[in-house]
Amino acid sequence: xxxxxxxxxxxxxxxxxxxxxxxxxxxxxxxxxxxxxxxxxxxxxxxxxxxxxxxxxxxxxxxxxxxxxxxxxxxxxxxxxxxxxxxxxxxxxxxxxxxxxxxxxxxxxxxxxxxxxxxxxxxxxxxxxxxxxxxxxxxxxxxxxxxxxxxxxxxxxxxxxxxxxxxxxxxxxxxxxxxxxxxxxxxxxxxxxxxxxxxxxxxxxxxxxxxxxxxxxxxxxxxxxxxxxxxxxxxxxxxxxxxxxxxxxxxxxxxxxxxxxxxxxxxxxxxxxxxxxxxxxxx
Amino acid sequence: xxxxxxxxxxxxxxxxxxxxxxxxxxxxxxxxxxxxxxxxxxxxxxxxxxxxxxxxxxxxxxxxxxxxxxxxxxxxxxxxxxxxxxxxxxxxxxxxxxxxxxxxxxxxxxxxxxxxxxxxxxxxxxxxxxxxxxxxxxxxxxxxxxxxxxxxxxxxxxxxxxxxxxxxxxxxxxxxxxxxxxxxxxxxxxxxxxxxxxxxxxxxxxxxxxxxxxxxxxxxxxxxxxxxxxxxxxxxxxxxxxxxxxxxxxxxxxxxxxxxxxxxxxxxxxx
Numbered sequence: 001x002x003x004x005x006x007x008x009x010x011x012x013x014x015x016x017x018x019x020x021x022x023x024x025x026x027x028x029x030x031x032x033x034x035x036x037x038x039x040x041x042x043x044x045x046x047x048x049x050x051x052x053x054x055x056x057x058x059x060x061x062x063x064x065x066x067x068x069x070x071x072x073x074x075x076x077x078x079x080x081x082x083x084x085x086x087x088x089x090x091x092x093x094x095x096x097x098x099x100x101x102x103x104x105x106x107x108x109x110x111x112x113x114x115x116x117x118x119x120x121x122x123x124x125x126x127x128x129x130x131x132x133x134x135x136x137x138x139x140x141x142x143x144x145x146x147x148x149x150x151x152x153x154x155x156x157x158x159x160x161x162x163x164x165x166x167x168x169x170x171x172x173x174x175x176x177x178x179x180x181x182x183x184x185x186x187x188x189x190x191x192x193x194x195x196x197x198x199x200x201x202x203x204x205x206x207x208x209x210x211x212x213x214x215x216x217x218x219x220x221x222x223x224x225x226x227x228x229x230x231x232x233x234x235x236x237x238x239x240x241x242x243x244x245x246x247x248x249x250x251x252x253x254x255x256x257x258x259x260x261x262x263x264x265x266x267x268x269x270x271x272x273x274x275x276x277x278x279x280x281x282x283x
Numbered sequence: 284x285x286x287x288x289x290x291x292x293x294x295x296x297x298x299x300x301x302x303x304x305x306x307x308x309x310x311x312x313x314x315x316x317x318x319x320x321x322x323x324x325x326x327x328x329x330x331x332x333x334x335x336x337x338x339x340x341x342x343x344x345x346x347x348x349x350x351x352x353x354x355x356x357x358x359x360x361x362x363x364x365x366x367x368x369x370x371x372x373x374x375x376x377x378x379x380x381x382x383x384x385x386x387x388x389x390x391x392x393x394x395x396x397x398x399x400x401x402x403x404x405x406x407x408x409x410x411x412x413x414x415x416x417x418x419x420x421x422x423x424x425x426x427x428x429x430x431x432x433x434x435x436x437x438x439x440x441x442x443x444x445x446x447x448x449x450x451x452x453x454x455x456x457x458x459x460x461x462x463x464x465x466x467x468x469x470x471x472x473x474x475x476x477x478x479x480x481x482x483x484x485x486x487x488x489x490x491x492x493x494x495x496x497x498x499x500x501x502x503x504x505x506x507x508x509x510x511x512x513x514x515x516x517x518x519x520x521x522x523x524x525x526x527x528x529x530x531x532x533x534x535x536x537x538x539x540x541x542x543x544x545x546x547x548x549x550x551x552x553x554x
Contacts, residue, residue: 057452057456059452077455078452078455078456079455079456079458080456080457080458082456083456084452084453084456086449086452086453088447088449089447089449089450089453090449090450090453091453092450092453092454092468092472093472093548094471094472094546094548094549103454103457103459103467104457104458106467107454107457107458107459107460107463107467108458111460111463112462113466114459114462114463114466114467115467144547144548146548157453160453160457161453161456161457164456164457164458166456
């Protein structure tokens with residue numbers, strides 16, 4: 001675990017329960033997320049998948065059970081080794097694109113002023129610009145988030161999170177509010193980032209198609225007892241754990257050269273590709 | 284077409300906006316002319332010429348006794364009290380508001396006491412202030428600060444708690460400490476609100492200023508109005524009230540201009 005850089009991080013969730021007062025939200029969750037996995041959490045709304053992500057984020061502590069990353073118990077506080085992108089409000093409206101991406105570096109490099117100056121600022125700006133170009137936002141560096149489309153804001157949020165080189169990237173329905181076409185574009189970006197960056201990704205989504213398009217493993221949350229009188233005393237647990245076959249491996253091309261929503265390539269449609277209609281996304 | 288769907292052109296809107304002002308002036312002029320026709324010595328609604336006379340006397344000719352031009356020395360005295368009072372309360376509001384808004388511990392400690400203090404009618408405190416701080420400038424500045432600060436603190440703390448939880452969590456995942464998040468994430472986002480809040484408090488601040496000046500002062504716009512009231516000098520009172528209104532309107536516009544100029548992003552994200 002130690003050799004090969006600190007980036008390889010296994011997340012072990014051991015018999016985790018989460019209760020709010022009398023309300024049991026999650027019960028008996030045990031799960032091992034292998035390094036470099038891309039896990040999609042799916043399930044009906046209100047089944048606790050976002051609560052589970054918050055536990056991973058450290059925003060909430062489990063009522064029972066433990067979560068460890070690389071064998072180290074999780075601190076119940078968000079920290080820079082776990083990046084996050086929410087569906088909304090992930091970027092800071094008062095900072096430009098460049099300022100948003102720089103912020104993490106400035107927190108890191110300057111404890112009191114939280115601002116970098118001189119050559120350190122220039123190095124940081126260079127790094128930020130590379131990342132901005134990486135997510136396809138070059139030329140928009142001086143714009144404020146309100147001037148960007150929803151898709152661009154989520155790209156910005158990704159760049160902003162990735163500049164901290166987190167071991168784990170947590171995504172809370174990050175593309176849920178985007179148009180189908182824009183969502184397909186950002187899926188391509190997300191896949192590339194996952195291949196190229198040493199990242200373990202955990203994504204909450206309610207879109208099964210998105211889950212199967214991106215993930216190496218799809219995990220379903222469900223309430224086994226969901227009658228109204230049972231709802232309070234029984235929480236959700238894991239009901240399905242599906243590994244995608246053939247396996248997707250980070251950094252390796254998928255055996256089917258084309259994933260369903262990769263950009264059209266001139267080699268003609270594959271077996272399970274959608275009909276090549278411009279911009280069409282059949283759910 | 285329904286009334287709710289009727290949109291006006293710019294000129295029509297401007298004309299409508301000016302209409303009430305025109306009506307007010309016209310009503311005054313007719314009233315004044317009617318009263319003066321009955322009694323040329325009437326003091327309640329003086330004619331435009333006597334008002335112009337008074338303006339000339341107050342704003343351009345030095346006072347025989349002190350050698351000051353009264354309007355300007357009054358304006359200076361009032362504005363410096365107002366400025367100090369607002370500056371102090373803004374500073375307190377920013378500091379306490381952010382602490383109360385950000386730290387749950389501070390919220391538990393301070394929010395209830397601030398809520399109670401905000402309910403104390405500041406004018407009822409004025410005698411206490413005069414007794415404790417004397418009749419000088421300190422008591423007047425303190426009245427403005429005490430009158431305005433609690434509301435500003437509560438407004439600002441509310442604004443801080445209204446920041447999306449996601450933003451704060453995101454800042455934490457970027458490695459920000461409480462202090463760093465305060466100065467880089469929270470502070471810049473509440474500053475525009477602080478300015479708006481200051482604008483909204485201009486009215487109460489003027490009220491407390493005039494009240495304090497009316498009771499004990501030797502210069503100031505409020506002092507002058509209450510002084511000349513003894514001689515029924517409406518020709519002085521009307522221009523003074525208009526001047527105070529103009530000052531308040533200009534301050535309001537200037538503050539909003541500052542907000543848009545300094546925080547260009549705050550225009551897009553309307554709050």
